[in-house]
Amino acid sequence: MRTTLEVRHAELVARRDEFPLLAEVTYLNTCSLGARSVRSRRKLDEFLEQWDRLGARAWYKHWLDELSALREDFGWTIGRPGSEIALAPNVSVALASVASALDPVQRNDGDAVGRVREMGLPVGIGSRPRTRIITTALDFPTIGHQWLARAPLGVELVVLPSEDGSTVPLSAFEAAVDERTSLVATGHVYFTTGAVQDVEGLAGLCHDRGAMLLIDAYQATGLLPTDALATGVDFYVSGTLKWLFGGPGNAFLWVRPELREALAPTSTGWFSSARQFAFDVASLEFASDGRKFELGTPATPSAFIARGGLEVVREVGIERLHERTTDLGSLTIALAESAGLRVRAVREDAKRGGIVPLEVRDPKSVVDELARRGFVVDFRPGIVRLSPAFYNTEQEVADVVAALAELTPPADRIG
Secondary structure (H helix, E strand, O other), X not given: OOOOOOOOOHHHHHHHHHOHXXXXXXXXXXXXXXXXXXXXXXXXXXXXHHHXXXXXXXXXXXXXXXXXXXXXXXXXXXXXXXXXXEEEOOHHHHHHHHHHHHHHHHHHOHHHHHHHHHOOOOOOOOOOOOOEEEEEOOOOHHHHHHHHOOHHHOOEEEEEOOOOOOOOOHHHHHHHOOOOEEEEEEEOEOOOOOEEOOHHHHHHHHHHOOOEEEEEOOOXXXXXXXXXXXXXXXXXXXXXXXXXXXXOOOEEEEEOHHHHHHOOOOOOOHHHEOOHHHOOOOOOOEOOOHHHHOOOOOOHHHHHHHHHHHHHHHHHOHHHHHHHHHHHHHHHHHHHHHOOEOEOOOOOHHHEOOOEEEEOOOHHHHHHHHHHOOEEOEEEOOEEEEEOOOOOOHHHHHHHHHHHHHHOOHHHEOO
């Protein structure tokens, strides 16, 4: 466990000037919103200049190409070609597209049903007895709410508890996934505690029992090196808000190619069409690639902004970003424990993402006071979340921990 303030990644810290926010506050809240780079501002200015100069012609000369480049950027983060990526404005929309494809395929497309069965996967949540979706108490509400809203269709949501408050072991999924289970939907990294899940183990378990696996990677993408196909996942969703430093308005969905071919979404839009610019209202032919799961016109200004952040990620490399963030997380844990704070984080570096949660009974008041002092962190029920990123300094970590130690009531401390 790291305990010194020696700077070990000086070349990354030197990039701080690329992020204006860091000159204003001490910012350890990337797990909520990554800082904006100056490149994102330049990209947005580029979009506005094209709009002013070209009007609607910018779609054909520039903007569609920019969206294609964004798909390539997203694909790069998970080791897949951009042609396999579907764009979405947020993860909720991506999940809705997936959910719309699962039940109707069983009722409306016999050929697709046959293909899914040949793959050894369930034919849909509406086909008895597979009406069960499994998630965990540590997952973001978006996941559970997507399936709770489908309860009138006969969908049952099972929420696995966390016995230690930090993780849900693979054994808990083993006990829950059965012949009634259609899908396990859970995070790659838990947004609450930063614990990294065994995605490959989950995929193997699900497939052995005829279920599918959907992974929400919002707290992993840009931080954990990932080969989506090698993990065995069936659906992989993520976005730009956090460790891709790309702001709100852009997310993506990857569907395993053979499954993408078999399924047909019933929530759709004109960007999913194979003949998008035929403008044929009377027929629907899905695109043969990842765009099959897209809906309407993407938020193009947000796409430009996102590409600015992704440019930084691609230059630095996800492996180096992971190494730096893990290093700072280890330092955060060591300093917090030395200060007598209650740390809920996973200690093993390989099983921890970019979040270090500290237990506090009234976290909001502590976070508000920290903000008044110029320290920006975040809270969730019962915890203060620290998330140092590659651009933070060791001294910033030490300063935030010291301020937290001062503000944390004795009853919330160890000893």
